[in-house]
Amino acid sequence: MKLSKLLTLVVVLGIVSFTVMQTKPVFYIIGDSTVRNGDGSGKNGQWGWGSFMAGYFDTTKISVQNHAIGGRSSRTFITEGRWEKIFANLKKGDYVIMQFGHNDASPLDDTARARGTIRGVGNDSSEIYNPIRKINETVYSYGWYMRKYVRETKAKGGIPIVCSLIPRDNWKNGKVTRSSDNYALWAEQVAKEEGAYFLDLNKLIADKYDEMGQEEVKKLFHGDHTHTSLDGAKINADVVIQQLILQHPGELTRYIIKK
Amino acid sequence: MKWIRANAHVLRLLLLFSVMTSFIVLSNNKPTIYIIGDSTVRNTNRPQCGWGEMIAEFFDSTQINISNQAMAGRSTRTFIKEKRWDKVMSTLTEGDYVIMQFGHNEGSKPDTSRAGYRGVLRGTGDETVELTWKDGTVETVHTYGWYLKKFIKEAKSKGARPIICSMIPRNQFVDGKVKRANNDFGKWAKEVAESEGVFFIDLNAITADKYDVLGPDEVKKLFHGDHTHTNVDGAKINAASVVEGIRNLSKELPLVTYLKK
Numbered sequence: 237m238k239l240s241k242l243l244t245l246v247v248v249l250g251i252v253s254f255t256v257m258q259t260k261p262v263f264y265i266i267g268d269s270t271v272r273n274g275d276g277s278g279k280n281g282q283w284g285w286g287s288f289m290a291g292y293f294d295t296t297k298i299s300v301q302n303h304a305i306g307g308r309s310s311r312t313f314i315t316e317g318r319w320e321k322i323f324a325n326l327k328k329g330d331y332v333i334m335q336f337g338h339n340d341a342s343p344l345d346d347t348a349r350a351r352g353t354i355r356g357v358g359n360d361s362s363e364i365y366n367p368i369r370k371i372n373e374t375v376y377s378y379g380w381y382m383r384k385y386v387r388e389t390k391a392k393g394g395i396p397i398v399c400s401l402i403p404r405d406n407w408k409n410g411k412v413t414r415s416s417d418n419y420a421l422w423a424e425q426v427a428k429e430e431g432a433y434f435l436d437l438n439k440l441i442a443d444k445y446d447e448m449g450q451e452e453v454k455k456l457f458h459g460d461h462t463h464t465s466l467d468g469a470k471i472n473a474d475v476v477i478q479q480l481i482l483q484h485p486g487e488l489t490r491y492i493i494k495k
Numbered sequence: 496m497k498w499i500r501a502n503a504h505v506l507r508l509l510l511l512f513s514v515m516t517s518f519i520v521l522s523n524n525k526p527t528i529y530i531i532g533d534s535t536v537r538n539t540n541r542p543q544c545g546w547g548e549m550i551a552e553f554f555d556s557t558q559i560n561i562s563n564q565a566m567a568g569r570s571t572r573t574f575i576k577e578k579r580w581d582k583v584m585s586t587l588t589e590g591d592y593v594i595m596q597f598g599h600n601e602g603s604k605p606d607t608s609r610a611g612y613r614g615v616l617r618g619t620g621d622e623t624v625e626l627t628w629k630d631g632t633v634e635t636v637h638t639y640g641w642y643l644k645k646f647i648k649e650a651k652s653k654g655a656r657p658i659i660c661s662m663i664p665r666n667q668f669v670d671g672k673v674k675r676a677n678n679d680f681g682k683w684a685k686e687v688a689e690s691e692g693v694f695f696i697d698l699n700a701i702t703a704d705k706y707d708v709l710g711p712d713e714v715k716k717l718f719h720g721d722h723t724h725t726n727v728d729g730a731k732i733n734a735a736s737v738v739e740g741i742r743n744l745s746k747e748l749p750l751v752t753y754l755k756k
Contacts, residue, residue, distance in 0.1 A: 481708060484735040489705065490743070492705070
């Protein structure tokens with residue numbers, strides 16, 4: 237082949253692959269340590285369900301990006317600028333799946349994390365001094381932050397998918413403790429009111445845990461009662477994918493690969 | 496009255512104009528998707544439900560109509576014999592679509608027994624069998640493929656676009672994988688679509704891929720009463736699979752433009 241022909245081919249291929257990259261939808265995952273633990277490689281024995289999402293998708297057709305990060309609440313994921321970065325790149329036809337709640341019950345303005353949110357879905361706010369960021373900050377409710385993700389995703393033509401938080405390994409009278417009167421309920425309220433897809437991971441996984449029993453479920457956690465092990469994260473990921481197949485947001489199921 | 500008589504000419508023109516415009520409006524009427532098939536497509540026996548009942552929500556109803564003519568228990572053969580296809584043909588017009596899914600009720604050996612009244616010959620060939628019923632009427636039974644070709648040819652003759660779906664899988668797992676129809680009715684549906692040059696949605700494969708991911712415990716929740724009939728959740732998944740198939744054909748099939756954005 238002549239050099240000029242080869243060069244043309246390279247240029248054409250480059251343009252084609254660039255176009256493909258540009259048009260490929262993105263499946264963004266945002267959340268806390270139960271979605272991505274540490275760097276997501278499980279080296280401390282703890283895993284988040286988001287780490288297994290890419291394995292379900294044909295990544296030549298959809299890009300799967302797990303931006304979840306340990307320790308963050310619905311509020312600090314925003315105040316650290318993490319959402320802003322995603323929002324800047326978000327385009328029509330992208331998906332944003334979100335799960336927050338594990339870190340939202342903390343104090344609003346303590347010197348350790350300052351990550352708490354106001355309970356509920358209201359529009360009330362609280363003016364605080366954030367001792368970590370060393371600035372005055374207006375803190376809103378869990379529902380307010382969740383609404384922000386949903387609305388801004390929609391504003392860009394994206395498809396928001398709200399998850400209730402996965403249950404912890406906490407038991408009472410042989411039943412796993414549910415969050416159906418707090419964060420799980422609030423997540424559902426936001427999803428319903430804003431017209432987002434809702435994956436009730438709290439209920440669906442709690443149902444599974446109840447059936448398995450406390451002894452078996454213990455193996456699905458590592459180190460504490462919040463963080464899932466490899467097996468725990470995989471079970472949670474299975475529930476997520478099952479719900480996505482059932483609810484088929486947008487064109488997402490086109491990209492799910494066969495097992 | 497005097498005014499009417501004086502303006503009779505204008506009124507006559509007005510009348511003519513209104514008749515003409517209404518005709519134009521009528522002929523510009525939105526197209527219809529006719530759906531024909533069996534109980535996995537339409538099943539009013541709740542909690543069972545067919546995917547044809549759940550597909551409307553995917554389409555923009557201001558742009559396109561959906562007419563689900565599928566009937567539980569019918570094979571390609573009995574759907575025709577009972578004049579159900581004639582009924583579709585009587586209103587089918589240019590620009591319409593016919594989505595067909597058969598296969599669940601074709602399997603019995605065709606004869607005049609209770610079991611054989613709906614069975615067809617296997618495959619896509621031209622072979623036939625003659626049945627003589629008690630009352631003396633003679634029925635010629637054809638292959639599954641022959642009946643599909645009949646639907647296709649006749650739909651095309653009206654200027655409609657036929658779309659063949661392979662049948663949805665049953666809740667039958669072998670070694671953790673759902674049983675596929677790619678050696679019989681699914682395969683034949685595909686062969687007919689290819690030989691006739693019409694659109695094919697491999698509904699059996701699209702759905703089986705999902706069922707494999709869901710696994711037997713979850714798939715069980717999508718059926719009611721037996722391993723063939725889906726419930727509302729199952730019907731929704733399968734409707735979504737049909738829509739996925741339509742999207743996969745988007746390059747050649749204008750039907751995709753009628754999907755809700």
